[in-house]
Amino acid sequence: MQTRREFLVSSALATAVGLPRVAFAQSEDSITIAIGDEPTTSDQTVAWTGVDYNTIENYAEYLFPRDTGGEIVPGLAAEWKYSEDGKTLDVTLRDDVVFHSGDKLTAADVVFSYERGMEESRTVANRLRSFDRIEVKDNYHLTFHFKNPDVTFLPNRGAAMMASKAYFDRVGEEEFSRNPVGTGPYKFSSYAVGEYVEVERFDDYWGAVPPIARAKFVFVPEETTRVASLQAGETDLIMACPYYAVAGFDAVGDVKTVKLPVNHPTMSIVFSTQNPEDPWHDRQVRLALAYAVDTDAIINGVLFGVPQRLAFLAPYEVGYDPDLKPYPYDPEKAKALLAEAGYPDGFDMELNYAITGRVQMNPQVAEAVAAYFEAVGVRTKLVGEEWEAYRSKYNAAKEPGSSYVALFTHGRAGSPDPTYNLGLFFRAGGPISIYNNPELDAINAEATATMDEEKRGELIKQAVRLIHEDVPSIPIYNNFAVYAMKSNVNFVPTQGFNFDLVLVKDMSFA
């Protein structure tokens, strides 16, 4: 059975041959990129939500950048060193960095950027919970002080993007926000509300000057239109290419796709486990439901084979356990476990899911999961709601005694450090947690305060094992970011953790 979009795409691909068509002229040194949504701000110090970073990270930078392989490498910060107890971090800045306004980057700009970021952006403030203050030694040497060791500070690239204090003092806040200047390889050049942002190459960039001179980010919210704009040749590269279009593109050849396993969120079935009245209060029932779902079939049949499934963490993460395997698909065992737990005839259950939001194909995945639950005798009622309403219900499930099961954008793999998601999604009272396991919390607290990667890795392994045994959630699939581009475009995406980045510096024309 074809969906509406598959039909449209396949029919368009089929008719694309043989008809006279007008090609839109493209310049060699400029690139047009379609992104889904408009950034909510141009000001790097105010940026707070996923869509903001697509454009901004091209003209503004963190102190500790990641290379395309995901490693933290020297950048604005040339060198850094943690103290023994992990509570202070000495940083040496490069002395040859200039902002697009011509001002030099010094320690004063760093202090200003952190202060303004914590004041104006809730995301920055949250990332810097353990941050205490910055001690300036001279223009290029400073020390970060932390209230307690924070293993997520470097993985978050230092949490705040750099802005120029001198520029702010000279032009005032309004101009500073409307015409932002950063230290990036591109400078902000123009913005049309609801239409596009343009950036152009900055010739005095401290690092390697990138090959492409100009880039235009156009906002195209409808994914089918994004795909069409690439097919029509108006755009060179699109972000968030829908999974359904990938197979078609890979078959045709004049468009190629690049897939990046960002791994967050892990779409999962989550349970509130604090109500003894619920059948799923019993671990055996949750395990039975985990055995009941053929996740590989869902990935291949519903999600066009694009995303992947991990047992918990991705291989590149601290504490990855190659011996931990995902729950197998075994409906017979599921039925046996249910009978053993006292539900030979199954039970009734509501499965909540979101019908809007950033995750594609939520309703289809929820329907497929429900069908697998039905197959082992669990009568599943689907409850789909708009994101905010759905999220309110999830929050209410934190209360002890609540009764709740949902398909949820859960955090397992793909966070700045595994301890981060463990604290967020699995710690009792954690901001997005509906789970309660004191043993796990103790291990994770210890891991969070352990700067030594090897020791932390062992603790994380233990924590992950505990969760896997207790089945508070069933992972269905890990998210993939898909970029589609003309075959003459080369692009290596960088994982920014929690979201994917589209950095023009890593693009070129063949």
Added chain:
Amino acid sequence: MLRYALKRLGVGLLCLVGVSVIIFVAMRLAGDPTLLLLPDDATEQDRIELRQELGLDKPLPVQYAIFVAGAVQGDFGMSTRWKMPAMELVLARLPATLQLAGLAFSLAVGIGLLSGVTSATARGSVFDQCVRLGVTLGLAVPVFWVGLIFIMVFAVDLGWFPTSGRGSFAHLILPAVTMALNPAAAMSRLSRSAMLGVLGADYIKMARVKGNSEARVVWKHGLRNAAIPVATLAGIQLANMIGNTVVVETIFAWPGIGKLIIDAIFARDFAVVQAAICVVAAAYIILNLAVDLTYGLLDPQIRYD
């Protein structure tokens, strides 16, 4: 007539107050914006602080009084999602919406009137049947489907127009035609039936007997008498095009007010929703008044006393 217009404007103002109350309360019933504004890992304390910062901890009537006090001075508050004044955001997008609505409306009225009136004069002909089929299709096909098909055929396959975005006149064609389809069909159907009612009347026979040309009989004597319901429908449709454009704007990435309203609703961005709805409601009120005033021009028997 001036007195009538002023009186209607007064009623319109009351209407605007009513709309603002409804949208104000409805948005606050729809949910807590702090869930969407804070990062995933925010604590309950963060939420409480943000509610205070946004004034959402105050009683509803107090919140409304604060809103009205600002609104009468043109200050509709700050957008929580986009970091700028709400009304500035809305007004920045209004020109795009007006441009699209303007062309779509002209197309709808032009095509609708022409086809409706012509098919009424040739009732039962092949042309009439084609128009009636077209009207049924135009009313039945969903806008999102037509929009996507247009993009696939005219932008991707033939390359005649760009797929999406704003810029040149060519960018305007596909979204405007998509948007015009449905209202053109409604307009065609209504003008056809209104004309059929009129064309059998004695004064039409009289006009013919007096030796007027058929075109003059139809387009002057006939249409003028059939025009009142058509003008009413046109007014409603133009207002609809300003407030109800989210599907076309989303599909064609058109930077108008409809997409902004939907994004703001999903983000529970109260200030933007309130500002945008007030603008749309004001457009409705003004257009309705304009339609009522044209009645007098169309039919001299109507007086505004």
